[in-house]
Ligand code: MTE
């Protein structure tokens with residue numbers, strides 16, 4: 001077993017802080033096993049003592065709360081949601097091929113995973129606290145101290161009240177029916193389905209209702225800058241703050257660089273629509289996009305979960321690039337090339353999936 005209970009073949013980009021993704025072929029299961037789920041951290045993993053830990057709910061609420069894990073369990077109905085988390089930096093490596101992005105984790109296509117999350121609905125907790133009508137944003141603060149921010153600060157994020165009061169947003173203490181692992185945020189984390197992973201704050205300590213978005217470094221750091229911007233000069237208010245994930249797909253099998261016989265070949269993959277949209281079609285091509293085959297697509301479990309797909313393609317002998325592009329329920333389609341979505345911090349690369357294979361005759 002690898003560190004943090006992960007499988008041996010995890011692709012570990014960094015050990016401190018721990019940043020690791022599974023090999024793409026490991027994502028074929030509808031629910032990702034705990035040892036396979038990607039890990040994304042901006043700071044050393046904090047050890048939070050569950051017994052003395054309290055969740056504070058404050059800001060624009062009539063009744064500020066301080067809750068132990070026991071109180072959370074007793075006072076609110078338990079909820080369970082299957083949801084996909086995807087890091088905004090997923091597939092940054094494909095962007096780097098066009099232009100370098102220094103100092104950022106070179107994620108492949110594996111910074112995406114799906115789990116059953118169990119906890120309470122954030123909406124229920126906000127109702128109990130008496131959320132005031134003027135509150136527009138709900139901010140989360142974690143317990144880990146990141147040196148990325150100057151001065152160092154805990155990881156934080158915020159989401160708008162409309163999302164925060166939707167039933168799918170959880171405060172979760174279990175993952176795949178097991179106690180939430182430390183590396184995934186124990187004792188409690190936020191789970192914001194359909195949004196970039198960075199909004200699902202781990203080691204959650206504080207929830208604040210406020211009029212403005214969080215001023216935490218990571219709230220504005222996760223933004224899309226125009227290509228010509230200097231990321232070191234950018235600050236709050238620059239760029240497009242990332243929230244809902246955009247339509248995305250990945251080819252899981254065959255793997256990158258695979259050698260296989262020519263002829264009929266099964267190609268499998270996964271697509272994720274993001275926000276509360278669903279995937280409506282996946283097209284696969286082996287001739288550079290001149291002709292496309294429609295993949296058989298699994299029905300979504302709910303709008304916040306990825307959908308697996310499969311297609312049969314006849315591959316010629318020699319070198320072939322397999323392409324996949326997904327469409328969502330708003331008729332949005334993935335852009336053709338990573339070059340067109342390149343941005344200085346390397347976020348939100350949702351270009352067509354491409355896998356190069358070699359076929360023997
Ligand atoms: N929460 C805290 N407290 N610290 C972090 O570094 N990373 C965020 C988010 N929540 C992070 C955090 C990012 S960028 C992602 S993609 C997800 O957690 C990853 O969740 P996972 O490590 O459980 O896969």
Ligand code: MO
Nearest residue numbers: 087088197198
């Ligand atoms: Mo992330």
